[in-house]
Amino acid sequence: MTAHGTRPGDLGQESARQGSQAAHDAAYYGLGxxxxxxxxxxxxxxxxxxxxxxxxxxxxxxVLGHNHPEVVAAVKRQADELVFASSSFQTAPTNRVLELLAELAPNGLDRVNLRSAGGSTANEGAIKMAQWHTGKRDVVVPFRGHLGQTIATASYNGTSRMREPFPYHLPGAVRVPDAYCHRCFYGKTPDSCGLWCVDRIEDFLRYASSGSVAAMVVEPISGVGGNIVPPPGYLARLREFCTERGIVLVFDENQTGLGRTGSVFAADHFGVTPDVITVSKGLTGSGLPLAAIITTEELVGMPRSMHGFTYGGHTLSAAAAVVTLEIVRRxxxxxxxxxxxxxxxxxxxxxxxxxxxxxxxxxxxxxxxxxxxxxxxxxxxxxxxxxxxxxxxxxxxxxxxxxxxxxxxxxxxxxxxxxxxxxxxxxxxxxxxx
Ligand SMILES: Cc1ncc(COP(=O)(O)O)c(C=O)c1O
CATH class of the missing domain: 3.90.1150.10 (Aspartate Aminotransferase, domain 1)
Structure with missing residues (x-):
């Protein structure tokens, strides 16, 4: 206890208020x-x-709101037993998350990599898996697509905003017009376009890629790009397009996953199964960090050490995810x-x-x-x-x-x-x- 009667680490209301100006001064960025x-x-x-x-x-x-009582109780129980285990060990919660995700993901997506702690790194893992599997390089991303904020994902993002201030980007992004029917890049309308925005990707592959394309990463509904819902048939046509060319189709479900669309995954809502789904955000219900890359058996093979982060598969987060998945699936x-x-x-x-x-x-x-x-x-x-x-x-x-x-x-x-x-x-x- 300190002289003021609080334990170290205690942030009483008073000290939080008193500290706020100092925090403003200390913060690298503007505080809310x-x-x-x-x-x-x-x-x-x-x-x-x-x-x-x-x-x-x-x-x-x-997805379950602030402090969902069942999530909080599960995390407290887990904290009393084991806060963290590295992914070289099994734990009951991480095992259960693996089982549940394999069970809840669309048929055929039954292998789960839990070694990322956030959406950007899960997307990078999915890209590495696709590159490992195909031996190819480039990544196709729709305009306005958001894969994340790391240097690699920002290099691929479908907008230049996150790249402009920095000198180096990864090569190998092929950005293509998205299914933004309200302001169609091609000036067409969804009733008569014949899904031109999928078919014309062929031109980008032929003329604007390296000629070696590994993956296409698409958010089933473009989230921070403007909540852009694709027209009926878009994702199904994209599925066919990628299958015909041996391109690994990745659904970034970091926003659309875990019940957000009224289905567990947006893949279910649209009735289209990609080769890979990445999820993070909603996975733990009330805000603990955890991400998953869910793939087909065919994509298994990249060695474990090629993609893994200290806080991937975090035990406390996994305890929260078990409860979340059990609730969201109802x-x-x-x-x-x-x-x-x-x-x-x-x-x-x-x-x-x-x-x-x-x-x-x-x-x-x-x-x-x-x-x-x-x-x-x-x-x-x-x-x-x-x-x-x-x-x-x-x-x-x-x-x-x-x-x-x-x-x-x-x-x-x-x-x-x-x-x-x-x-x-x-x-x-x-x-x-x-
Ligand atoms: C669709 C999508 N993908 C990836 C990310 C990146 O996730 P994270 O911030 O956990 O790295 C975000 C974050 O907003 C996102 O909306």
């Missing part, structure tokens, strides 16, 4: 304004008692996501404002695109709306890795129908006078 002290489900509270509706699930990761849980999602989607679609350009999404992965009166994208109005929502206690994000003109809504999947209405009401208030 609010100091959060508690969370439960969709809600978090700051030190002054102000309540926020967290419509982005932390960092899109808290049909009634997934049905609830679909119901709450459609209530929120329909309510948002019913709002009227000239700046509302398109409201789109699946399950509880929704996006609201804003435009200027001339129809051009409006990051300005999106940011203003986001601020007005924040003033009403609704936490959202703008599509910062896309064009910044889409408000992203990904509330925890435990959002009640009543709270879905509340979010829509506040959205309407925030739009008023925008």
């Amino acid at each position: 304004d609010a100091l959060l002290v508690r969370g439960e489900g969709v809600r978090v509270w700051d030190e002054s008692g102000r309540e926020y509706l967290d419509c982005v699930s932390g960092t899109f990761n808290l 049909p009634e849980f997934l049905a609830h996501v679909r119901e709450a999602g459609s209530v929120l989607l329909e309510r948002l679609r019913a709002l009227e404002h000239p700046a509302l350009d398109e409201v789109r999404g699946v399950g509880l992965m929704l996006g609201v695109e804003l435009a200027e009166p001339d129809g051009s994208r409006s990051p300005r109005l999106a940011t203003a709306l986001q601020e007005r929502l924040a003033a009403r206690g609704v936490v959202t994000r703008v599509s910062e890795h896309g064009e910044g003109n889409v408000i992203e809504l990904r509330p925890p999947l435990v959002l009640s129908v009543e709270d879905a209405h509340l979010v829509a009401d506040r959205f309407g208030e925030a739009l008023d006078g925008l």
Whole structure:
């Protein structure tokens, strides 16, 4: 105990408040304004008692919401027994996560690598596996795709924003127009385009790649790129395209996975099975770090030492993941996501404002695109709306890795129908006078 009667490491409310200016001074980056002290489900509270509706699930990761009691209890139990074991050992929770992921992933995806702790490194692992397996190099990524923030994943990302300040990038990215029908790169419409955006990838492979293509990495719904939902048939055609050319198709389900679309994986929602699925974010329900790369038997073979991180397969995170997977797989849980999602989607679609350009999404992965009166994208109005929502206690994000003109809504999947209405009401208030 210290002279002030607290144990070392204790952060009482008072000391947190007193420390905040020093923290601002010490932080390398700008700190947010609010100091959060508690969370439960969709809600978090700051030190002054102000309540926020967290419509982005932390960092899109808290599928079970803040501090889900079953997750917290499992983590506490595990912490009493064993906090960490390296992946050269088995533990009961990591074994169970392996079993559950193999069971819940689409048929044929039944081998699981748990040795990454986050989405960027899981995607890098998937790319390494594809390169190992095919002996080829390049990676195809749709425009606006977001694979992560490491130098390698930023080299592949479907936007230049994360590359521009840094001198070196990995070669070998082939970026292709995405299925953004609302603003189609080819100026076509989904009813008559014949999925041109898949067929034309052939030209990029022929003229813009190294000629040696290992993988295509695609988010089934482009998340931070602007909540872009592909048209019917897009992913199935992509599947055929990759199979015909021996390209490993990777679904980055870091945002779409674990119930977000109302199915365990978006692959199930769209009825398309890739060769690899990467997941992280939602895997532990209430926010512990863990990622998985789920592959087919055929892709097994890359030696274990080629991809593994200290905190991959973390024992505490695995205990949280077991509970999360058991909850997310329940049909009634997934049905609830679909119901709450459609209530929120329909309510948002019913709002009227000239700046509302398109409201789109699946399950509880929704996006609201804003435009200027001339129809051009409006990051300005999106940011203003986001601020007005924040003033009403609704936490959202703008599509910062896309064009910044889409408000992203990904509330925890435990959002009640009543709270879905509340979010829509506040959205309407925030739009008023925008
Ligand atoms: C689709 C997608 N992939 C990968 C990542 C990177 O995950 P992480 O931040 O855990 O490295 C993110 C993060 O936002 C993401 O949205």
